[in-house]
Amino acid sequence: MSDKKEFDRDSISNTLIVAIGLSLVCSIIVSSAAIVLKPVQARNEDLFRKQIILDVAGLMEPGADVDALFASIDTRTVDLASGTYADGADMEATVAIPDDLDSAGIAQRAASIDVYLVTENGRVNQVILPVYGKGLWSTMLGYLSVAPDGNTIKGLRFYSHAETPGLGDQMDKESWRAQVDGKKIYGDEGEPVIRVIKGLVPQGVTGTEHMLDGLAGATLTGNGITGLVQYWTGSHGFGPYLANFREGNTDE
């Protein structure tokens, strides 16, 4: 018998070395993949955002070059408090939302936010605003397109939420999205009164220009849409900007 200690593959130290070595190799592979794929992910997110904005603007065409189409859209930063353009503003700064104004249920928002101006024949024909807020199960993120009168809705499109398929996701249906076009945000007092009602918008009654069809069996998601659209078009949201937009006074 030799003096050499026999190699024991099943020893505790060996098992530990293999386990640690394997986890090290795996973590290096996963972190490298995350680093390498980060720019691709950022690029895809950017493309997706542009696609949704083009879609709500009614400019998206199947198979079109998204970047080329988006080149016609002017991105401007709005300081929400003053309602004026503040390009180059600190996009990290946040503002707390007082409880009594927080119909979107989001508690805080950025002080300055990008909006998207769509021009046709040399004139701005709509501005697209990011909007978001709580539904029943999730935060719903979307874009709202408003005509140059600062009051008429041209489109509302949600691109991320986790409401129940078949119930809370009915705002994604083409028919629901189509009826939004032409609705008016503000009532006589200048406050946002646009709202999702229960049931379908009736005919022959006054005020239907402020009503959106309800989501059958999903009133709570519908209430969430009402809350977020009213917040973002209200005095603490883009209200001051939309007033300036209507008057053409968006520059300081």
Ligand SMILES: Cc1cc2nc3c(=O)[nH]c(=O)nc-3n(C[C@H](O)[C@H](O)[C@H](O)COP(=O)(O)O)c2cc1C
């Ligand atoms: C599994 C399940 C999922 C639901 N998902 C939603 C939803 O995504 N949005 C919603 O408003 N209501 C949802 N509801 C229904 C709500 O609990 C509530 O009944 C409904 O919003 C009331 O609307 P109605 O008055 O139009 O029926 C869900 C209910 C169940 C049981």
